[in-house]
Amino acid sequence: MDKTVTRSCLALLMLAAASVPGRAQGFSGEHDYNFYCASCHGENGRGNGPKAGDLEIKPPDLTALKAKYGEFPREKLLRVIDGREALPGHIEREMPVWGVWFKLEAAEELGGAEGDDATVRRRIDGLLDYIATLQR
Numbered sequence: 803m804d805k806t807v808t809r810s811c812l813a814l815l816m817l818a819a820a821s822v823p824g825r826a827q828g829f830s831g832e833h834d835y836n837f838y839c840a841s842c843h844g845e846n847g848r849g850n851g852p853k854a855g856d857l858e859i860k861p862p863d864l865t866a867l868k869a870k871y872g873e874f875p876r877e878k879l880l881r882v883i884d885g886r887e888a889l890p891g892h893i894e895r896e897m898p899v900w901g902v903w904f905k906l907e908a909a910e911e912l913g914g915a916e917g918d919d920a921t922v923r924r925r926i927d928g929l930l931d932y933i934a935t936l937q938r
C-alpha cells in the first residue's frame with residue numbers, strides 16, 4: 803500500500819472510531835444518560851421520559867437527589883444503578899439492572915470474553931458525574 807492510501811485508510815478508521823461513542827473516545831456519562839436513561843427519567847432528569855407512563859413505579863426525579871437525601875449519595879446511587887446487589891425481598895424493581903447490562907456490553911467489546919467490572923464501574927461513574935451536574 804502506498805502512503806496516501808495508508809493515510810486515507812487511517813483517516814477513515816479514525817472517523818469510524820469517533821462515531822462510536824464509548825469505544826475509542828471513552829464513555830461519556832451524558833451520552834450514556836441520553837441513550838439509556840432519558841426514556842424513563844426524562845432528558846432533563848425530572849422523571850418525565852416517554853416510557854414513564856407505562857411503569858408502575860414512577861421514575862424518580864434525578865435532579866432532586868441532593869434535596870431528597872440531603873447530600874448527593876454517590877455510593878448508594880452507584881449500588882442502585884448497578885443493581886446486582888439487590889437483596890432478597892427487595893427484588894421488585896422496574897429499572898433494568900445496569901450492572902448486568904454494562905457487563906454484557908463490556909464482554910461484547912472484548913469479543914465474548916468475560917466482561918470486566920472496571921468498565922462497568924467506569925460507566926456508572928460517568929453517569930453519576932453527569933447526574934451530579936443535574937442537581938438543582
Ligand code: HEC
Nearest residue numbers: 838839842859860861862879882883895896897898900929
Ligand atoms: C425502564 C425505565 C427506567 C430506565 C430506562 C432507567 N430507570 Fe432509573 N429508575 C426507574 C424506576 C422506576 C426507579 C425507581 C426504583 C425502581 O422501581 O426500580 C429508578 C430509580 C433510579 C435511581 C434511584 C433514585 C433515587 O431516588 O434514589 C437512580 C439513581 C436511577 N434510577 C438512575 C438511572 C440511570 C443512571 C439510568 C440509565 C443507565 C436509569 N436510571 C434508567 C426507571 C428507569
